[in-house]
Amino acid sequence: MPQSKSILALCRHAPYGNTLAREGLEAVLACAAMDQTPEVLLINDGVFQLLQQNPEQIGEKNLHRNLQALPMFGVEILYVCRKSVEQRGLCPDDLCVPGAEITLLDDTGTFIGKFDQVLSF
Amino acid sequence: MTLHIVNQSPYSGCALSDCLDAIAEGDALILIEDGVYAAAGQHGLPEKQTFCLTADANARGVSIANSVEGIDEARWVALCTQHNPIVSWFK
Amino acid sequence: MQFTLVVYGAPHSSEGAATALRFARALLQSGHAIYRVFFYSDGVHNGSALAAPPQDEQDLLSQWQALERNHKLDLTICIAAAQRRGVLSPSEASRLEKTSGNLADGFELAGLGQLAEASAVSDRVVTFGG
Numbered sequence: 001m002p003q004s005k006s007i008l009a010l011c012r013h014a015p016y017g018n019t020l021a022r023e024g025l026e027a028v029l030a031c032a033a034m035d036q037t038p039e040v041l042l043i044n045d046g047v048f049q050l051l052q053q054n055p056e057q058i059g060e061k062n063l064h065r066n067l068q069a070l071p072m073f074g075v076e077i078l079y080v081c082r083k084s085v086e087q088r089g090l091c092p093d094d095l096c097v098p099g100a101e102i103t104l105l106d107d108t109g110t111f112i113g114k115f116d117q118v119l120s121f
Numbered sequence: 122m123t124l125h126i127v128n129q130s131p132y133s134g135c136a137l138s139d140c141l142d143a144i145a146e147g148d149a150l151i152l153i154e155d156g157v158y159a160a161a162g163q164h165g166l167p168e169k170q171t172f173c174l175t176a177d178a179n180a181r182g183v184s185i186a187n188s189v190e191g192i193d194e195a196r197w198v199a200l201c202t203q204h205n206p207i208v209s210w211f212k
Numbered sequence: 213m214q215f216t217l218v219v220y221g222a223p224h225s226s227e228g229a230a231t232a233l234r235f236a237r238a239l240l241q242s243g244h245a246i247y248r249v250f251f252y253s254d255g256v257h258n259g260s261a262l263a264a265p266p267q268d269e270q271d272l273l274s275q276w277q278a279l280e281r282n283h284k285l286d287l288t289i290c291i292a293a294a295q296r297r298g299v300l301s302p303s304e305a306s307r308l309e310k311t312s313g314n315l316a317d318g319f320e321l322a323g324l325g326q327l328a329e330a331s332a333v334s335d336r337v338v339t340f341g342g
Contacts, residue, residue: 004332010208012139018212020220023253023293030324036332044139083142109145113123117337118206119218119327128228128341154227176234194238201336202213202244211220211228211341 005116007031007038011046013121015063021049022063024121025070032073038119040070043081043108046121047088050080050095050102064097071099081108122147124204128154128211131164136210141165149204151197152189153177162186172200214247215239216334218327219255221342223272224265228340229258233275235338240283248286248330249276251319254342256294259287261316273316280318291321 009028013020031038042049053064070078078097082104085092095102105111112118125144129136137152137159144150149170152160159166160173161183168188175191178184185191192200201207217236221228232249239246251258263273279285289299294315295308301321302313315321331337 001329001332005334007331008206012210013212019253020212026292027252027324027327031328031331034325034328034332036328043143044135081143107145108143109123109148112143112206112208113145113148115206117331117334118123118208118339119331119337120209120211120339120341126338128231154231194234195242197235198238198242198244201215201338205336207336207338209339209341211339 001035005036006114007036008112008115008118009038009040010112010118010120011040011042011049012044014045014048015053016055016058016060020121021046022066025063025066027119027121028075029069029073032075037074039077039079039115040075041079041081041105041108041111043084047080047084047090047095050078050097051090067097068099070097075100077101077103079103079105079111082106122149122204124148124200124207125150126207126209127152127156127159128209130155130158132158134212136212137164140210149200151192151200157181157183160185160189162188172196213335214245214333216247216330216337217249218337218339219249219251219258220253221340222254222257223263224269225254225257226342228342229255229272230270232340233272233279235340236279236285246283246285247334248288248326250327250330251287251289252293252327254297256289256297256299259289259294259299259316259319260314262314277316277318287319288322288326289315289319290327291323294321
């Protein structure tokens with residue numbers, strides 16, 4: 001299937017507290033596997049997905065580790081809202097996914113408006 | 122231009138303020154479900170192109186401020202055809 | 213125009229599914245087409261045949277089924293999200309060695325690829341959060 005629409009995955013939720021972060025990642029990987037590779041924007045609490053995590057004691061799979069599948073599926077740039085990072089007192093250096101380039105965005109509104117479809121997670 | 126949809130009360134979470142942080146000039150905003158509690162006014166809503174589902178406001182006893190346009194579902198559909206992409210802000 | 217609706221809300225839990233139904237009816241009345249309704253996350257519970265709301269409350273399941281019958285709607289439930297939450301077809305139930313399936317008539321279980329495909333071919337995608 002040819003890529004006919006540009007798709008943005010808008011990831012607004014932290015891992016573990018609800019399933020949206022994990023189910024959002026699964027949807028992104030599924031789109032990429034169907035040659036509909038979306039761009040990914042981590043914004044609001046979604047930026048917490050990029051922290052190092054140790055969820056073994058709460059019986060969860062490590063979402064941060066699973067994010068490392070993204071570059072292998074062709075999602076090589078992760079867009080991150082700069083304001084969301086700063087509001088949460090995070091340092092951009094704390095945010096990383098091996099194999100992916102982190103690009104901080106200042107104007108998320110203009111960025112979002114460029115896409116045909118936005119899937120919110 | 123983008124159509125933003127917000128379904129959460131501005132008093133219970135950040136969906137509306139997160140949306141307003143990411144709204145671009147010329148975008149439209151529609152308040153639905155508990156999002157209509159923002160339609161009474163304040164909350165830094167854009168002065169233009171802010172809509173509210175009248176049925177959801179009526180259901181909750183919310184009066185809609187003059188700066189917000191109450192609309193029915195058919196008008197919501199029309200807004201969806203006039204805007205792209207459509208972005209939902211929830212939880 | 214061709215629309216796809218994505219539903220995250222469980223029925224009788226959050227309002228999202230009921231709002232999606234109202235929107236779907238308005239779309240059809242306005243002459244637009246619904247390419248697919250994709251139920252994801254907690255939205256998969258919309259496809260449970262075992263929901264039994266009191267008679268004086270709205271019955272979302274029968275309303276989805278009526279739309280499906282009258283408009284040949286494609287009601288697709290994400291199979292991975294559904295398995296986690298216990299919405300199974302009879303064949304899935306038997307394969308997973310569960311006592312019974314509960315997938316309601318009119319709904320289909322399918323993979324997330326159906327969301328990708330619907331996003332690619334639809335003019336508009338509207339998400340109904342939980």
